[in-house]
Amino acid sequence: MKDPARELTELEQDALQEIMNIGFGSAAADLAEIINLHVILSVPHIAVLESHEVINFINQEIPDTTDMSMITQFFSGKLNGGSFLVFPHGEGRKLLKIFDGEMSLIGDNYDIDLLEKETLVEIGNIIIGACVGKIAEMLGDVVTYAPPRFFGQDQIHETLHSVVQSSDSFAILFKTVFDFEQYNVSGYLFLVSQYSIMPWLKQAIAEFLGPHA
Amino acid sequence: MHEYRQIFETINLGLVTLDRDLKVTGWNRWMELHSGISAADVVGCQVCETFPDLSRSSFLRIVKGVLSFGNYASYSQKLHKFLFPMRNPHGSHGQLPQMQQNCTVGPLRNEQREIVGVYITVQDVTDFVIYEEKLATMAKTDGLTGIYNRRYLDQRLQEELERSRRHGNSVSILLLDIDHFKKINDTYGHLSGDYALRGFAAELRKNLRSIDILGRYGGEEFCCILPETPLDQAHSLAERCRAQIAATPLCCIDRQLTVTASIGVAGQLPDDTADSLIRRADYALYQAKHLGRNRVCCLTAPREMVDA
Structure with missing residues (x-):
């Protein structure tokens, strides 16, 4: 049986899609303007899924995580949940170019995997901050973040499972593909939230729609 | 608030707050001790003027990001060695002259929840770096x-x-x-x-x-x-x-x-x-x-x- 309180109506789903489009657009513009990071964020895909469906969905999108790196960051506010930034392993290396000119500090005795990890954490959390922050802002909320965490390869599935399963049985999933133009790097951003935000979310969407609805 | 102030001053961690113009608004005792610069001398000054090294693009990128997006950012020893150039206070000074630091940066908001500045935490990880190097040498x-x-x-x-x-x-x-x-x-x-x-x-x-x-x-x-x-x-x-x-x-x-x-x-x-x-x-x-x-x-x- 479907519980209407657990579902987004078509209108609400469209509105949320719109909010995400505007939010990601302005996040990308800010990233370019403020920190000179040019990112293309694809039109996000939104779905309200049960937890096992979330896992299936992510499995379908990324069938093989054995060669992936993931940054997770949890956020809390009225909008709360987790964000997962997933890159193919090795792609993060290209982002090291961002630190061009500062790499001399590091010297030659470094571990490239370690640097990739640190770069992904540093850059990833700015992207997450921009995207999540914008959506929250458009929904009239301000979120705070927990420190970012890095997971490599075989740790990814386990982490996703434990996160999705511990959150209450429903999840609202947002997926976008992003592209760093300058560095030829792309990956996925998933935001997973809990069913418990639904009443607030419905109301925030109604406020966004305002007199048009 | 008085208690928070005590924590701010006595915690074994460098704590710095900056306003939107990157002027120092807070500088705890740990920072005074390790930088040799007193709060009285640095508060009100542009942090990049006191520490020209901070005009590095990586630091500015992080701070600008936090000021705009309100995210919680990290500035890791692995990538940057340190943020504030300060003397290594340990016996290993001969081996590593500069204190190695893991730093984090986060937003400070006013009552209206607008971001009015950032805080920076500075953790001394010199000892870990030395152990790590020792282990890496031993392993080979x-x-x-x-x-x-x-x-x-x-x-x-x-x-x-x-x-x-x-x-x-x-x-x-x-x-x-x-x-x-x-x-x-x-x-x-x-x-x-x-x-x-x-x-x-x-x-x-x-x-x-x-x-x-x-x-x-x-x-x-x-x-x-x-x-x-x-x-x-x-x-x-x-x-x-x-x-x-x-x-x-x-x-x-x-x-x-x-x-x-x-x-x-x-x-x-x-x-x-x-x-x-x-x-x-x-x-x-x-x-x-x-x-x-x-x-x-x-x-x-x-x-x-x-x-x-």
């Missing part, structure tokens, strides 16, 4: 002789073979074995044997170039990877090592011992793996032993190998 060193261990040799040989496939410069290797080493142990005791191994490694190292990778392969057997070295050069290098070893007495506790070495040399062939290259060097070493020891044998093609 042979405890007795101080040269590389087997594990590191295996790893480097793999890397050098890959590198040479990319750049076309051939790799050669030497396998060296101390002749009649068992006799030293049996005659003078194991401690003397240990000294002999140490002296042998030191003597070898003197005769090698800085790019050569010398390690203890096991027991009294040593291996040397010679990057960008064709077989003929490797052969003359081996011959020089052999002659030098035979001519130089090693100090073993209360006596001087002269040892000789047998050396097998092999040069890389197009389809070589680490295993096949080592196997040829090992076969050459076997030949050197077989022909009477204290000599160098060189093997080029696999077909020269007959079943031993």
Whole structure:
């Protein structure tokens, strides 16, 4: 049986899609303007899924995580949940170019995997901050973040499972593909939230729609 | 608030707050202590003027990001070594003059939830960095002789073979074995044997170039990877090592011992793996032993190998 309180109506789903489009657009513009990071964020895909469906969905999108790196960051506010930034392993290396000119500090005795990890954490959390922050802002909320965490390869599935399963049985999933133009790097951003935000979310969407609805 | 103030001042962590113009608004005692700059002197100043190093784009990128997006950012030691240049306060100052730092940056909001500034935490991780370096060195060193261990040799040989496939410069290797080493142990005791191994490694190292990778392969057997070295050069290098070893007495506790070495040399062939290259060097070493020891044998093609 479907519980209407657990579902987004078509209108609400469209509105949320719109909010995400505007939010990601302005996040990308800010990233370019403020920190000179040019990112293309694809039109996000939104779905309200049960937890096992979330896992299936992510499995379908990324069938093989054995060669992936993931940054997770949890956020809390009225909008709360987790964000997962997933890159193919090795792609993060290209982002090291961002630190061009500062790499001399590091010297030659470094571990490239370690640097990739640190770069992904540093850059990833700015992207997450921009995207999540914008959506929250458009929904009239301000979120705070927990420190970012890095997971490599075989740790990814386990982490996703434990996160999705511990959150209450429903999840609202947002997926976008992003592209760093300058560095030829792309990956996925998933935001997973809990069913418990639904009443607030419905109301925030109604406020966004305002007199048009 | 009074309690928070006490925490701010006494916590074992550097705490700094900046306003939107990057002027310092807070500077705790930890920062005073380690930077040598008092809060009175720095509060109200542009942080990049007091610390010109902070105008690095990576720091500004993070702060601008936090001011715009309100995210929680990290500035890691692994990537940046440190944020605020401060003296390493530990005994390891000679080894690492600057304090190594892991920093985080987060937003500060006013009552209207607008971002009015940022806070920075500065954690001193110098000790961890020193331990890490020590562990990394230990993991690739042979405890007795101080040269590389087997594990590191295996790893480097793999890397050098890959590198040479990319750049076309051939790799050669030497396998060296101390002749009649068992006799030293049996005659003078194991401690003397240990000294002999140490002296042998030191003597070898003197005769090698800085790019050569010398390690203890096991027991009294040593291996040397010679990057960008064709077989003929490797052969003359081996011959020089052999002659030098035979001519130089090693100090073993209360006596001087002269040892000789047998050396097998092999040069890389197009389809070589680490295993096949080592196997040829090992076969050459076997030949050197077989022909009477204290000599160098060189093997080029696999077909020269007959079943031993």
